[in-house]
Amino acid sequence: QKEVEQNSGPLSVPEGAIASLNCTYSDRGSQSFFWYRQYSGKSPELIMFIYSNGDKEDGRFTAQLNKASQYVSLLIRDSQPSDSATYLCALSGGANNLFFGTGTRLTVIP
């Protein structure tokens, strides 16, 4: 069983600040990492995926992967109230499925 750990939060940041969400994992063999956003009562939607060590940027979002330290993070720049949601970290399970963390709840305060 692959362990994926996230701080459940809530994480509160003021509007315009940088929100930093972190995820650690137990399996060194994991190759692919994903960040999903889930609004209350809705299903998860894919924000980003990252396969290689380093940073990957997409608009206001940056995913960071450090395989040696077994963590992946998501930075949200210029946070907006519409970013308030639960963010799920997931990693590939090898048999085509993903293992999910329990999510971090982010609140952006106007």
Add this chain to the structure above:
Amino acid sequence: DVKVTQSSRYLVKRTGEKVFLECVQDMDHENMFWYRQDPGLGLRLIYFSYDVKMKEKGDIPEGYSVSREKKERFSLILESASTNQTSMYLCASSWGRGNSPLHFGNGTRLTVT
């Protein structure tokens, strides 16, 4: 865009009923999945399928079965619904072998009374 459609948004069933949850995807994805999501427990994999008529147990298959007669359709069956199966059920699909993101349907909130 990938579209994963779950047949019902909300369902209320009685204990002991047989329940069918249907999921259809329109992107010719090989892989399909059923998860349930409960507060504090996150997403838990019930069953998945990587091909027609193929199925694999996930982490919590007890009390559930699945059917995949066509590539685009994956059904979750609760043989005899119980109150502890009250949950949000999420269907997802993906393509290829490993390293592929999952695309989720809108979810079915099932209440068993």
